Every structure is written in structure tokens, then in C-alpha cells.
Amino acid sequence: MQTLFKTLFKCIRRSPSGQDEDRDRFLAKTENFRLLLAANNKALEGMAQATEDAQSSAVFSMAHVRAQCLMIASNVRQMIERLCLMAPGRYDALRDVFNARVLAMEKAMDEGALVDDGPLVLEMEDICADSVPQTGAKMAMLGEVRAALGVEVPRGFSITAASFGRIMEQTGLGDEINRLIQIHDSDTLDGLRLLEESIRHAIDMTVIPQDIEQAVKKSCQIFGKVRLAVRSSAIGEDSEDASFAGQFASKLGVKADDVLEAYRRVVASAYSSTAMSYRLNRGLRDDAVIMCVACMEMINAKAGGVVYTRSPMGRHDRQVLVNAVPGLPSAVVDGSSLVDSWVVDRESLTILDRHIAVKDVCHGVATNGRIIRERLSGERSGAPSVDDTFVKELVQQALRIERYFTHPQDIEWALADDGRLVFLQCRPLAVCEPHDEVPSEMERTEDAGAILFDACDVASPGVAGGPVFPVAADEDMSQFPDGGVVVSRSARPQLSVLMAHASALVTDYGSSVGHLANVAREFGIPYLIAGPGAFEQLSGVGVVTVNAMNGTISLGLRQSQLDAAVTTDSVVLGNDVRMALQRVLPCLVPLSLTDPESPDFVPENCVSLHDITRFCHEKAVNEMFMGGERLTSNARKLVGKTPTQYWLIDIGGGTVETADTARVTLNDIRSNAMQAVWRGMTAIPWDGPPPVAAGGLMAVLSEAASNPALTPGMANSMGERNYFIVGRQYCNLQSRFGFHFCTIEGFAGDDPTENYALFQFKGGGADMARRSRRTAMIGTLLERHGFIVEIRDDALFARIEGVEADAVEQALVVAGYLLVHTRQVDMVCADIASIDRYKQKFSTDINALLSGKMTDIHDWRCGA
């Protein structure tokens, strides 16, 4: 590194004023200027990425958005600091402007992530629909039906949003969780699991504030020996467009003394890998999680289940679906067992269909309060869980609830051993848009012999195909291929992690009213329940087509079925994270400060962070080359036979010493790096504007007219400020060529580890599509010559590092050539053939240049 310092900052051979103080000040300025430019590039790069993200359909987390915004902001702040160092005292006002903009950015980001104030604990008697912000919808809806309809619900209380907020704030747990999310890799399942573990540990380590502990203990007193169910009731959970079905934990059979422990478990389940990946894929915010927890007495159930007051498939709108199992209803929703089912007519309450399954397990509460899993056999496994009379009564009550909320309901119920019907949960039911069934006869004839399963239960509609991927255990999931068909024995809610990547889903067991089915419908993935043996039979068969229109699974990709399927427009879902990013963009990117000559060009008028970068950049250029005292004399006009529009600043050994403080000639240049750049720029003259393909020129002109930053006055004023900063082995060129903004930088010394060449550019006069095409073409050429290239939209960043000096020089020749010659390309880039032609020409030219046939330093002929 020292060689570089020496070269750049010590060996000043030419010091026009002859004073060390001046020289040092100038060098400090140069260094600050360089850092300012680097920060400028990074900030603009970040802004381009944020803009792209806001429009893309890619999934990303709030942690990503937060980091992105902060990265942009910290680079902008870096620019301010550098500018303030370049001209002490002159731009201090920028800091206040910046701080205000960042606060606005923060506010825009946090909208919708508010923690409610209120009581730490709320009793069921005091809970109604208005309690949603304090207790979450699950608890609030139970409180509401109890108060309004007089239906029976369990006794209980809610540990509220205020408690959650207090814990997150007071103990620093919220910051810690955000930090863990920030530093962990959440792109992979393994990364997510590690993250889950770290967060759970952090939650375990957190001391729950005493007032919360007291309040919970007090509420528990009335229960005595009765066990509790401690269940999630997160804000936003169970809403119509984001069910979070089965994502969060429920603890059953909890002793009053252990409620706080169970509370921790439920809170931690908000950060399970399943829940986090669900949020990521659904675009929901991790930092908006508010986990309220419902604590309710356990009902000693002899049967339980779920009622859907409409078919979730939306086809049979006169039907109510009832599912039931003996014992606790948990087996219905977690998909672990077959269930009894009834279809009941909404109007007449006639039972239209009844299916009594052979049930092999039953969950119950043991006398000691523990939850036990009992095997069923013989008569018990074949008996109906409840009788038809009860089913009718249940449907009647369920329809009352639906009428009250004026929306189809998904209701969980239990039949207590003393005969009471108790409602455990009610929530809005998402109903798919009805569409016509594909006539099943057609495929059967056409694809005869290929059908592996038919008459499967449809749990989520659609048709899709892909390779079968059997999931027997959680570990299998990390290998899951995009577009695979998930095949599993049971409908474990954990499988929802895969929904964003799967094409279809098949399980042996499960039900259309289970959690997993809910999630599959949310993601618009066809889901079939194929019955016992499907897992074994499908494992290893390769590619299948899952037709959840007619309930069949066929071997291979059945194009006719895929084509015939009505594409289910999956409901356009709100995406909180993208919305937060979109809200934040106005604080970041719009450029309102465009005319540096205007009296309005002042810090106070910087509305966005982009404005601040624009302001800093302009002022830094001024400070460097226009402003101030004798130092201006360091910048000299570069002349050939005629003056060029380049300025040159020698920071040490880059030019031959002359007495002329105003001009420097091409022959005076000693910097090997600059010689290379100049050779690339001039060895092959620019042909002038190319013949323009139809519409090409218009496209360029209309873009120029609509983009104030590209108005001619602007281009000219910047055009006067193309400058080389050179040292003996160093060159930095900042240039605005027409509509392009470009940086070339290189150091070509004796130590390869210090050597590098950079080429960056952005912009152009044509529309984005042409600019991107041209950028891609240049990227290919650069890669061919050893650059590592990164492209974002029309912005290109290319670099070479750690090579010998002559390799850097060659790279700089290539960069110089491309700088000059590519500006003609965006006019013709509508036309792929002409792109190829240019690519061919550029390639030939560059090879000629590098083979040493053209080594002279040419005079400036481009007239740029």
C-alpha cells in the first residue's frame, strides 16, 4: 500500500505555489474528493437497486429494505462529510438537511409497524371486535361472538400487544431480533433454521418485565387446576389475505404456573423458520410482528373439528362443510389423520353428503392435564365422531356467526364431554374465484394409461407439473428444487415453507380445511389429497402432472391438461415490504435539484437523498476545480493541436514539469496509466454519429426532452468538467460524455497486489431497453478482456485487480476505447443485428489496439 501512498501523495514533483501547506491542502482535498466520488457511486448504485426492487416481483425482507436504505443514507452522509472536509464550514447546513431526510425515510419505513398502547392483559369478558389492535383477531373475534351472540367460548384472557411491545422495547429484545435477522442468511432453509435458533435463544434469555408477570399471574388465579391452551393471536394473523395458518405455536394442557414459559414459546414461534419464510415469500414485515397471546381454559372434548360456512373452492355456494374427529380438534387442522366430513345444505340444513373415515388416532386431555395421542382401533375407529343431529345444530350456529360477520367463516369448535358446544376460533374464510371444471373425460381418453391416481380430494385448485420431491422429514426440505411437486404423507404445516417454490402439492392425508390447504390456496398452488399409499407410490416416479381440477395425478408432463387449465389469477396480495419500500422511495430517488446555476440550488431545497448527492457532487467539482484561490492553478487545460475539453490535475509525477500553469500538452504526460487510457480513447477515431435506425433518434431525443438532468445546458456545464487526475502510475478520469457518465480509474505499478483498473458507467440518451442492451454488449467485451463485470439495468461496474502493470495498461486501453466508441451505440440498439455488427467492430478494433499495431498517442480527434 505504501508505494501507492508515496506515489499519490508524497512525490509531488510539481507544486505550482511551491508551498507545502498548499500542496498538503490540495492533496487532502483530492483524497476527500476521491472518497466522495466513491460514496456517490455507491449511493447511486443503491438507489438504482432500490428502484428496481420496488418494481420487481422478487422476494425480499424488511431487513433487506432497511439495510439498503441505510446503506444509501450512510454513503450520502459520507459525501457530506467529505465535502465539509474539502471546504470547512461552507456546507455544514447539509447535515441538518440530511438528518431531516433520514428521519422522514425512517418514518415512511415504519408506517404500519406500530405497537399499540393499552392494558397488559385483557380478560375475555372485556374483549370485543374493537380489541383487535390489543388482542389480535383470533381472541377479539371470540370475545365478539360471545358478547354479541351469546355463544359459548372458553374462559380466558389475552396477553396483549402492549405487553409484547413493552417486552420488545424495554428489554432491547426487539433490536436484538432485528439485528439477528440482519446478520443471518435468510435465503436458505439452513440459514433460516440457525436464525430461528438464535432468536429463540434471545427470547429465552429475556427477563419478562415484572408488571407483565404480575398481571398474567393474577389472571391465571381463577383457573385453579384447570389446564390452559396458550395460543398465538398475532396482529394480522387470520386476516382474509394472510392466514398464517398453522405458522404459530399453540401450547395445550399448560398449568397456570407455566403460562409465561408457554408465552415465550408462542412468541418465539413468530420467528420460526416456517413463519419467517412465509412472511418473506408473502412480502410481510418481520418487524411488524405483534404477537398477542390467547390463554384459554382447555375444553375436555369428546369431539371437535372445523366448519367452513362455504366451500373454499368457491364452486358449491349452497354448501357448508363440516369436519370432525373424536377428541381434540387438533388432528383436523394439522392434517395428521383422516377425518369425518359432512356436506350440509345452507338453506334446508339437509345433509347432502357424509363421509365417515377410518380414524387411527385421537387426541385427548389426560386426567393429569397432558395431551395424549391415543390409537383407535376396531369399532371406535370406524364410528362417526358426532351424530347428524349435532352436525345440524353446529351448522346452524356457524351460519349465525357467518351472518353476524357477513363473511364466510372458518370456525373451529369442540364438543365438551358435558355436551356443551364451545367455539374455539372463528376467522374469515378465503374463497377462491369459481371457475369451470375441466371436463375430466377428455383427459382420461387422451392420456389413458398415464393416470397414477384419480378421484383425489381437491384442497387447492389448478393444474401444474414437475418432478416429484418426496418430503419424509424436515431435513429433506433444504434440497427442494424450484418447480418440484411436494409429496408428503401428512399435511404438516411446516411444508408451507416450500409453497413459494413448489409447483404442486400432494399428501396422503389432510383436508381442504387444514392449515396447509389454506396456505396452498394463498400461493395458488394445486393441492391434492391422494389417500394412503400415495407417498410410496409417487416417490421416484419422476415428473408428474397434478390436476386439481379433476382430481387426477398423471405420469409425465401433460401439456394438454396444463393448457386446458384456467390460469387461476391468484389474488393480488398486498405486499407490506414492497409497499414500505415504495413509500420510502420518494425520500430517496426523485431528483428535483437539477440546475446548478439556479439560486434554488441550495441545501435547503434538497428533498431527496438523491438531491443531496447531486448537490454534493456539483459542489465538490466546484471546490476541486473552479473555486478557491491559487489551488485552481493545479488544474490545467489539456491541449493537443487544439485545446481539448479536458482538465488535468497532477498529484505527483504524472506530467513533465513545465512553467505553464494553465495548460499541459499531451507530450508532457508521463503517467503510464493515463497514456493507456488516452491511447484507447484516440487511436481509432470516432466515426461521428452513426446512421440512425428508424425511431432511434426520436427515442433519444424524446428521452432527452423528458429528463431534465439531460438537457443540453446541463450536459455542457458538466462537459466542461471532464478531468483527469493523474500520478506517475495512476489515472482517474471522470467524464460526462453526452448523456453518459463514466469513470475510469487505474493504478499500474510494480506490485501486482496494488494494481487495479476500474471502468464504470451509467446513463445514456435512449430508453432503458436500448441502454440495457448496449450495457450488456459492453459487459461481454470487458469480460473477454479479463474484467469482472457487474450490471444493473444500464449501470455497469467492471474491475480488474492484482495483475501486472502491463495488464492494467491494456485494461485501461480497452476502457478508454469503450468510453469513446460506445456512445454511438444506444441510438441503434433497437436493432439486434446492428448491435452484433458493432460488437464485431469493437472487438476487432480492440484486438488491433492491444496487439501493438497502434501505439502512438493520437491527438484528440473526437470533438466530443
Next chain:
Amino acid sequence: MQKIKLLLVDDEKDFLTVYARRFIRRNADITLASSGQEALQAIRDAEFDVVILDVLMPEMNGIETLRRIKAIKPDLPVIILTGHASSKAMIEGMDIGAFDFLIKPVGTDELYFRVLDAVRSRRQAQE
């Protein structure tokens, strides 16, 4: 090539080890500190070219540590590197005079270049 003397302050042991290993390969002399107090002691005891500092640490947080470092060695460049993506911490840190504010995870290259910038900036200001 002269070695860069770098002080790395973070309460997370894993993080320290990983970055220390990566930087040693890049010709840097690394001293580790796992708390603000340790960091202050280290800079009283030895000369450093640059400090990399975490924000969320028990007892003395990074911002407070930065304030005290600046009181002892005003010109020692401090790069804040944190998983705590907070604007407030960023503004406070930069107001106190941090050289830069970076958010984890940061690539080794990127961090190394920032370290070089910080070191160069200071050496050049001293000359």
C-alpha cells in the same frame, strides 16, 4: 508493504474469529476486543491504524465506546460495522466522527477497501 494495525471490537466471538482469519490473510495485524471497555484499554496500550466497531454490545454500547475513543484519540478512524440497521445509530455515529457506517453482512473485500480508505485518509492527513 507495511502491515495495517487493526482493532476489531465485537461481543460476538464467532464474528471476531471469522473476520480476524480473513484479515490476517490480507496483511493486517489484528487485535480483538469483545467489549467497549476492552477496546478502550487496547487503544490506551497500543497504536492502531483503524478500529472496526460493533454497535449493540452489552454494558457499553458501540456509540458510547466511539465517543470515548474519540476523546482519547480524536484522529483514529473508526468504522462502525453492525447488524443493528438503525438510522439513529448511523446519524449519532457519524456526528461523533465515525469514518463510516457499514451494515453486516459486508464482504471481506468491501470491508478491506474501507479499511484502506480509512488508513490512507488518516496517514495522508498526518503528513
